[in-house]
Amino acid sequence: MTVLGDDGLRRPPWAANDDLMRTYYDTEWGMPVRDERGLFERLSLEVFQSGLSWATILRKRRSFRDAFADFDPDTVAAYDHRDVARLMADARIVRNHRKIEATIQNARATIALRDDGGLADLIWSFQPAETPRPRTYDEVPTTSPESHALAKELKRRGFAHVGPTTMFALMEAVGIVDTHLLDSHRRGTSGVWPD
Template identity: 65%
Template sequence: MTGAVVGEDGVARCPWAAAPGVMRAYHDDEWGRRVHGESAYLERLTLEAFQSGLSWATILHKRPAFREVFAGFDAEVVAGFDDADRARLMGDARIVRNRAKIEAAVTNARATLALREHGGLEQLVVGFAPERSPAPATTDEVPTTSPESLALSKELKRRGFAFVGPTTMHALLEAIGLLDPHLRGCHRRAA
């Protein structure tokens, strides 16, 4: 099925959230809803980077550990991580242990600090919100990039961020509600 699916509870959702569990809870309670504040933006940016090549369910199951080991995504703390911190993270099986992604998290925290004198991470990302969201009826119609995600990717890279490709940035724009990611027919569409 590629269109909205009615679950056992009688509610229509995007098909990947049809069954009860962590993915449904994320779909219903978080995905496509606005977030606010530097740490919320840094968390989503970091988790989207760690998700690259993996399932989102894996990241959601590991999110409590990510929040713990990355100090609640406090940019100042993460920017100060040293070699011992990186080794600690590489040894922690509760998170995704990928050296390049861990390095990117530290790099992005440092770049986030540098953005503070220019309005901050949230202001920068919000500036790339599309005027209109696509309105796909099926998952086959869901775009994986957009002109806005391409432009955001370029700007973040210019400002020293890593693991911020156009597909990852499109997923970020969806996750934080800067575009409506839900299918037509899903109860969360335009909510």
């Protein structure tokens, strides 16, 4: 169930009390992202979020942008062992060697996709024919056949740390699926899925 806010709007519990999470939910989560850099950023942040709370990542987002050159794939793809060492010493971000290496690898894979339609075309090609219609938080799926297929294709294309759960979270975040609860004020607002 959603929570009725002081402003008269209904949101899921995770977006009801924290100002940062509420703003993210109200203005960004589930809205279409169709550009390479925007998708590379969201993909990278989902990789770092794996095993952690989204609030942790969101609070560090400005630092992640600084550390990863505003998620410019060309710049990140050129990172070497010195950059990895610099990032591992940067207490402002999540210092996980595997996730840092995966982000660099994913930047290189993003560049390689440019000759074959690009990252945005690939990710959006996995949009399902229908989107979930959850009434309660328990009805929100964590994977889908499309997120499994997307994860498999991205791995085939050289991406790392892109499992089906992480890819479903990406699909939710960038509007490919609409998992807003049916009574949320955000349901159907992306323009991708009618309510």
